[in-house]
């Protein structure tokens with residue numbers, strides 16, 4: 117084991133009430149919104165071939181219009197979202213069944229949706245003027261949904277920002293000012309919005325930031341002292357050997373793993389026994405608003421529900437992303453998807469909120485989650501013989517007290533089934549699916 121000065125501060129899961137609350141969420145809503153919603157993935161009739169929120173990084177070599185960066189950096193002067201109503205977003209999240217939400221206070225372009233004292237590149241200097249972060253935090257609190265603030269370390273047009281480790285004295289000086297600026301903004305966010313439960317960091321992969329192990333370690337401690345119970349993921353800092361997410365001894369840094377961006381673990385072993393979240397886009401890879409909704413596969417509510425249950429069956433939270441347009445409206449297609457997920461959650465959220473991994477062999481017909489001695493059997497792939505087998509290792513100490521079949525939340529009477537030992541010496545219950553049951557039918 118290496119003697120680390122700036123590695124993980126803790127081994128094993130946090131066991132305080134704030135973290136247990138986070139663990140119980142099950143389903144979250146991510147909102148990516150900012151100046152990038154104005155171009156919406158294109159400009160002057162030319163489409164950008166990357167993620168819409170990265171459009172500022174579009175190079176002329178890859179087809180960007182002339183003087184694109186300068187054009188982009190003036191777009192905030194047009195930011196005046198007439199359809200923005202955080203209460204509508206919050207109600208949609210509530211109907212979807214989200215228990216928490218993550219909101220982009222500023223993305224890599226650095227435009228701040230709150231009136232930060234530390235830069236002029238904020239909402240105050242846009243036609244909209246008002247504090248959007250405040251409106252969001254208050255609207256979601258009114259719906260009983262916890263808010264986490266997304267914060268990008270990268271700030272492409274900040275004078276002190278550097279991606280590579282500064283070498284020349286003037287670069288080092290500039291980067292010191294950028295570090296101070298970053299710290300000041302984080303303290304400002306925690307002081308302005310004390311309701312926030314945590315910070316969701318992004319854009320922390322630059323060599324310049326990775327090289328700041330001691331300083332970022334100190335900053336994390338300062339933020340946690342400022343806000344006891346604060347929840348920070350594994351993406352904030354690196355250890356002194358440049359290791360991120362997991363320190364050089366393989367111990368996770370932060371309170372939950374943030375490595376599952378647009379992907380999911382397959383087995384419980386993939387999660388290394390940590391808390392984790394999966395943040396997921398509805399298109400393949402668009403977080404901010406992209407006007408072109410047709411040229412890629414759009415996930416269906418079924419796709420997202422299957423991912424939601426896979427995440428929760430492996431002790432993770434599942435967070436679905438929405439990208440409001442330049443006027444602040446969530447596109448109708450996304451709202452329709454959220455509503456469908458909500459209809460399913462209306463009946464089946466008991467198998468999502470506050471559940472843990474059920475330590476039984478994973479069935480090929482769906483996923484298992486459990487709460488205390490109740491087992492939730494979510495059947496997505498209906499067996500042709502209409503029978504689901506619950507295989508419970510003979511050695512298992514976990515025998516379900518009762519089991520529910522998901523979609524219709526039908527209680528399964530485990531005593532009235534065919535039981536036996538399979539060839540792996542697992543005890544099994546064979547349960548006939550109720551007549552008319554089908555996981556595919558949305559209620």
Ligand SMILES: C#C[C@@H]1N[C@@H](C)[C@@H](O)[C@H]1O
Nearest residue numbers: 167169170318377395403
């Ligand atoms: C890469 C990258 C970023 N990480 C996701 C959460 C989005 O913010 C995307 O732009």
